[in-house]
Amino acid sequence: MTMDFHDSQTRLNLMRAFAGESQARNRYTFAADLARQQQMYVLEQLFTFTASQEQAHAWVFYNLLKPVSGQSLKVDGSYPVELYQELLPHLQAAQHNEYQEWEHDYAGFARTAAEEEFPEIAHTFRAIAAVEKTHGDRFGRFATWLEQGRLFVSDQPERWICLHCGHVVEGAGAPAVCPVCRRPQGYFIREKEILF
Template identity: 35%
Template sequence: MSNKYEGTQTEKNLRAAFSGESEARNKYTYFASVAKKEGYEQISALFTKTADNEKEHAKMWFKELGGLANTPANLESAADGENYEWTDMYAGFAKTAEEEGFTELAAKFRAVAEIEKHHEERYRALLKNVETSQVFEKSEVKVWECRNC
């Protein structure tokens, strides 16, 4: 995943654009749920449509940053990101929250860290399956269930 903008202000701008569009997409998705729950179907649909637009904007900036690769590289990137979240980011957030007296929030950070650890493990297992050609074929008998049905 090469990034021709590495080390430039343009790279910083692209990262800010990606982050902003990604955050907006999530917010608008949440807002759509609230509007729908309150009976505002048209407003909910508009939030959802705008969230979809923001997703495409974010994808455009992510691609410019070289963030999309093949599946093995994407799995590696995802696993590395999840590792950072559970070993560093959420651990640090929990420590700070605890020190500042926000014990319930610290517990939430720790709980999410455990989930992120599971995500990392899952991505690494999938990567191993891809690398060993075990995605569509296993050495032991498995029951297969159609994902569409």
């Protein structure tokens, strides 16, 4: 017998997921502001790009709550406080949090939804969990590059693209200044990592 959605743990898990995605979006927006202040525009774009996807996830989870529209749902949860002055711990925390959603939170929510016979919601949790792994992987790459001083250099030739004007430079490192628009190195990204 299918559980009534109004009595389900799944509805509460959807609200937890909505709250988590909403908070992640705001944390990434705040980290993007810090990156802009530090003239690390590539990291600003990384956080902004991911924040937009977190907003999309929040919208998906929120819309699955339509059967309880007009109600207030009380849920408990814990959410990280990440007020760092450097960008590296923001990237590392983002990787950790994305992996937490992928491996623990959404995997468990998917199991519960399947047990309560909400297969479409279970599928949604699994699909968004896979995206969160991608987010975590990407944050991890950028964190490693930043920590190793390799955000703008590589062991092999790369194609580097200026996020302002689109100019592409080939070489083992991004130029200190874009030769076209004169923006600083912080605008360059490996072309294979382009975020849009």
